[in-house]
Amino acid sequence: xxxxxxxxxxxWKSFIDNKGHDARCFPxxxxxxxxxxxxxxxxxxxxxxxxxxxxVHGGLITSLTDTLGSLAVATxxxxxxxxSTDISTTFVKPAGKPGDVxxxxxxxxxxxxxxxxxxxxxxxxxGVILAYGTHTKYVGKSVGHxxxxxxxxxxxxxxxxxxxxxxx
Amino acid sequence: xxxxxxxxxxxWKSFIDNKGHDARCFPxxxxxxxxxxxxxxxxxxxxxxxxxxxxVHGGLITSLTDTLGSLAVATxxxxxxxxSTDISTTFVKPAGKPGDVxxxxxxxxxxxxxxxxxxxxxxxxxGVILAYGTHTKYVGKSVGHxxxxxxxxxxxxxxxxxxxxxxx
Amino acid sequence: xxxxxxxxxxxWKSFIDNKGHDARCFPxxxxxxxxxxxxxxxxxxxxxxxxxxxxVHGGLITSLTDTLGSLAVATxxxxxxxxSTDISTTFVKPAGKPGDVxxxxxxxxxxxxxxxxxxxxxxxxxGVILAYGTHTKYVGKSVGHxxxxxxxxxxxxxxxxxxxxxxx
Amino acid sequence: xxxxxxxxxxxWKSFIDNKGHDARCFPxxxxxxxxxxxxxxxxxxxxxxxxxxxxVHGGLITSLTDTLGSLAVATxxxxxxxxSTDISTTFVKPAGKPGDVxxxxxxxxxxxxxxxxxxxxxxxxxGVILAYGTHTKYVGKSVGHxxxxxxxxxxxxxxxxxxxxxxx
Numbered sequence: 001x002x003x004x005x006x007x008x009x010x011x012w013k014s015f016i017d018n019k020g021h022d023a024r025c026f027p028x029x030x031x032x033x034x035x036x037x038x039x040x041x042x043x044x045x046x047x048x049x050x051x052x053x054x055x056v057h058g059g060l061i062t063s064l065t066d067t068l069g070s071l072a073v074a075t076x077x078x079x080x081x082x083x084s085t086d087i088s089t090t091f092v093k094p095a096g097k098p099g100d101v102x103x104x105x106x107x108x109x110x111x112x113x114x115x116x117x118x119x120x121x122x123x124x125x126x127g128v129i130l131a132y133g134t135h136t137k138y139v140g141k142s143v144g145h146x147x148x149x150x151x152x153x154x155x156x157x158x159x160x161x162x163x164x165x166x167x168x
Numbered sequence: 169x170x171x172x173x174x175x176x177x178x179x180w181k182s183f184i185d186n187k188g189h190d191a192r193c194f195p196x197x198x199x200x201x202x203x204x205x206x207x208x209x210x211x212x213x214x215x216x217x218x219x220x221x222x223x224v225h226g227g228l229i230t231s232l233t234d235t236l237g238s239l240a241v242a243t244x245x246x247x248x249x250x251x252s253t254d255i256s257t258t259f260v261k262p263a264g265k266p267g268d269v270x271x272x273x274x275x276x277x278x279x280x281x282x283x284x285x286x287x288x289x290x291x292x293x294x295g296v297i298l299a300y301g302t303h304t305k306y307v308g309k310s311v312g313h314x315x316x317x318x319x320x321x322x323x324x325x326x327x328x329x330x331x332x333x334x335x336x
Numbered sequence: 337x338x339x340x341x342x343x344x345x346x347x348w349k350s351f352i353d354n355k356g357h358d359a360r361c362f363p364x365x366x367x368x369x370x371x372x373x374x375x376x377x378x379x380x381x382x383x384x385x386x387x388x389x390x391x392v393h394g395g396l397i398t399s400l401t402d403t404l405g406s407l408a409v410a411t412x413x414x415x416x417x418x419x420s421t422d423i424s425t426t427f428v429k430p431a432g433k434p435g436d437v438x439x440x441x442x443x444x445x446x447x448x449x450x451x452x453x454x455x456x457x458x459x460x461x462x463g464v465i466l467a468y469g470t471h472t473k474y475v476g477k478s479v480g481h482x483x484x485x486x487x488x489x490x491x492x493x494x495x496x497x498x499x500x501x502x503x504x
Numbered sequence: 505x506x507x508x509x510x511x512x513x514x515x516w517k518s519f520i521d522n523k524g525h526d527a528r529c530f531p532x533x534x535x536x537x538x539x540x541x542x543x544x545x546x547x548x549x550x551x552x553x554x555x556x557x558x559x560v561h562g563g564l565i566t567s568l569t570d571t572l573g574s575l576a577v578a579t580x581x582x583x584x585x586x587x588s589t590d591i592s593t594t595f596v597k598p599a600g601k602p603g604d605v606x607x608x609x610x611x612x613x614x615x616x617x618x619x620x621x622x623x624x625x626x627x628x629x630x631g632v633i634l635a636y637g638t639h640t641k642y643v644g645k646s647v648g649h650x651x652x653x654x655x656x657x658x659x660x661x662x663x664x665x666x667x668x669x670x671x672x
Contacts, residue, residue, distance in 0.1 A: 020218040021225030024192055050188040057189030058252045059231025066226040084226045085619060085640050086590040088256040088424045090470050092446040092453045109465055110428040114618060114644055115589060117428045119468065129445055132455065132470070134426050136589050140618055140644070253451060253472050254422040256592045258638050260614040260621045277633055278596035282450060282476055283421060285596045287636065297613055300623065300638070302594050304421050308450055308476070356554040357561030360528055386524040393525030394570040394588045399563025420562040424592040 003163065004075055004155030008034035010147075010164070011074040011081070015067065025049070025063050031071065035155030037108045039071045047098045056095035056102065061122060061131050065089050068106035069118035069135025076111055077161065079147035082139035085115075089133035101125050114140040171331065172243055172323030176202035178315075178332070179242040179249070183235065193217070193231050199239065203323030205276045207239045215266045224263035224270065229290060229299045233257050236274035237286035237303030244279055245329065247315035250307035253283075257301035269293050282308040339499065340411055340491030344370035346483075346500070347410040347417070351403065361385070361399050367407065371491030373444045375407045383434045392431035392438065397458060397467045401425050404442035405454035405471025412447055413497065415483035418475035421451075425469035437461050450476040507667065508579055508659030512538035514651075514668070515578040515585070519571065529553070529567050535575065539659030541612045543575045551602045560599035560606065565626060565635045569593050572610035573622035573639030580615055581665065583651035586643035589619075593637035605629050618644040 009031050016023040026043050033040040043049075043064070051057040070081040096102055103123045110117040116139045122131040150160030177199050184191040194211050201208040211217075211232070219225040233256075238249040264270055271291045278285040284307045290299040318328025345367050352359040362379050369376040379400070387393040402423055409417040432438055439459045446453040452475045458467040486496030513535050520527040530547050537544040547553075547568070555561040570591055577585040600606055607627045614621040620643045626635040654664030 015220050018215075018218065018220055018222070020216060020220065021193070021227050022219070024216045025189070025227065047186075048188060048192045050186065051190070052183050052186055052188065054186070054188075057231070058234040058255060059189050059193065059227070062230035062234060062255055062257070063225070063227025066230060083262075084259045085621075086256070086258050086426075086592070086638075087226060087230055088254070088470065088590070088592060089230070090254050090422075090445075090453060090472060091252045094251075109426075109468065114642060117426060117589075132445070134424065134468070134470070134590075136426060136640070138618060253453075254424070254470075254594075256422070256424060256638065258590075258613075258621060258640060277594075277636070282474060285594060300613070302422075302592065302636070302638070304472070304594060306450060351556050354551075354554065354556055354558070356552060356556065356558075357529070357563050358555070360552045361525070361563065383522075384524060384528045386522065387526070388519050388522055388524065390522070393567070394591060395525050395529065395563070395567025398566035398570060398591055398593070399561070402562040402566060419598075420595045422592070422594050423562060423566055424590070425566070426590050427588045430587075 002035065002155045003158045004036060004151045005034040007149055008039055008071055008074050011079060012071060021063065022067055025060060034075050036075050036151050036153060039068065039075050039106050041068060041104045043102045045096050045098050045100045045102060050098065055097050058091060061091065061095055062087060062089045064104060065120045065133030065135055068104050068120045069137065072106040072108040072118040073111065073116045073137060073139065076108055077149040077151055078142055079145040080142040082116055082137035082142040084135060085138055086136045087133065089131060091131045093130045095122060095130040096124060111139065114138060170203065170324045171326045172204060172319045173202040175317055176207055176239055176242050179247060180239060189231065190235055193228060202243050204243050204319050204321060207236065207243050207274050209236060209272045211270045213264050213266050213268045213270060218266065223265050226259060229259065229263055230255060230257045232272060233288045233301030233303055236272050236288045237305065240274040240276040240286040241284045241305060241307065244276055245317040245319055246310055247313040248310040250284055250305035250310040252303060253306055254304045255301065257299060259299045261298045263290060263298040264292060279307065282306060338371065338491045339494045340372060340487045341370040343485055344375055344407055344410050347415060348407060357399065358403055361396060370411050372411050372487050372489060375404065375411050375442050377404060377440045379438045381432050381434050381436045381438060386434065391433050394427060397427065397431055398423060398425045400440060401456045401469030401471055404440050404456045405473065408442040408444040408454040409447065409452045409473060409475065412444055413485040413487055414478055415481040416478040418452055418473035418478040420471060421474055422472045423469065425467060427467045429466045431458060431466040432460060447475065450474060506539065506659045507662045508540060508655045509538040511653055512543055512575055512578050515583060516575060525567065526571055529564060538579045540579050540655050540657060543572065543579050543610050545572060545608045547606045549600050549602050549604045549606060554602065559601050562595060565595065565599055566591060566593045568608060569624045569637030569639055572608050572624045573641065576610040576612040576622040577615065577620045577641060577643065580612055581653040581655055582646055583649040584646040586620055586641035586646040588639060589642055590640045591637065593635060595635045597634045599626060599634040600628060615643065618642060
């Protein structure tokens, strides 16, 4: 597995370890690809993800916009991913019902010493766009964690920092 | 209890009856006031509402922006509250940790035959603003449900439609 | 010139004919490509486009998000492009100074009987992303103008409606 | 005139002195009230402020959301007002036509060492809400200008810094 994907999955694991909102809403999020600047994931919709008319709740999409944007920052090798300033989500079509699979691609559009800019696209299994979001984060205090890494451009290898092994 | 509050609580109950995202994230939402155009609620933060650093997850705030905006539409007497087009949330301060109480005020800023415009403010128990959101909905197919009511301006009484009693 | 580009330029011309905000802010907008669902344009930054520190004013970018989103609706063959419900813009980097050229790509992400969803990306001449925006429109009363056309998928030819010639 | 209003008007004057976007779009903006955290202004709509159907262009509203949010930062005594990260505007009703007066109230909802959060409400002369916006700014490099002041809570007097007189 590519180093960047391994790292992003580790960050995701740290998101759900304390049984908070991520674990509550989408514990089975499947992160399939990650290289610096981009992460792809999918989620099979569960009955607890819907609104009263039985389709995906907007709050699931906005929550995923939050979390996927953070994981896009993680692909940059940052273990800590900052705090949100603005999250905006637009809903193009109903986003599915239990059993359907929701696909997400999150991109890190820019990152500096203070701010990180991310966008997330949501599609169904046919590739039709369902929703999209933007998530801007303040990362001024997030750089320099001992777990931070630097990846090759293709995300395959670690070129800076020391990778934590699974057993640590 | 005022008719508008009773109705808004009924709509909220319909949100959580099918054990979806609302019931998953904030089953204990307490709707304390409602009159046409405004609804106030509070939520005691639970351990499952947080992010990995132990404070309220942004996704909880965005989900509440979604749901409270819908309830603001409900205060207008609409049992069905439309579909979201855009939800945007801005995070001013960390929004608390388990045990803290989050306070929300949602306003219906405008409603026509097709669109409803809502805003939600989040404050802590001292009244300090923590976050705010906007939630625009398409309501073109939402009017005319058999449960729809019309309230007096102060929300105290039903002036149109037939109220469903608790036992129905 | 492709039919869709010709039509989109005609719609743009109608935007500036009454000497309003578009003509005031970016009369020289150059629409270079258009096919159903996508429009590309560029603008050479003028001294009247900047803020007090001499770089592109955020209001220019938000105004272009508005106008380009509308032109993305026009690529669908709609002469009238609806009314805005929500416009959101994120600023990744300073967007240039007088003499620089700003490049835009606007996409129509979805359109139905009531709503149209558009996004706009802003890049510099090196292709670096500077900003991006979303623009959601209500188009429920916009369909059916006598100038409406239907284009082939590639935008090359008119397959429905009657094209107005330049002299009309 | 209150010190805070005098200062905010001075900042506004610096916005239009270089004949950029502000001077182009709303040179006659009238800033009527300012105290720390809030600024009120009005604008008589001109023919160059409209869209092709003769009503206020969305880009005017988004541009004012940008500029008024910056002026809300200025009410805090900051001469430099930072750079925008996210601007979002929601359009509730048509915002008027030439001759009408647009009223704006901008609030500084929070400000720290790095970020400033502002909101702007737009109303007509009858107080009906027409639009509202949010504008988040990065102000990490904006503090410490020689013109910075500190005002009394009511904005009436300068309690820190040295006020520049009109003739300087």
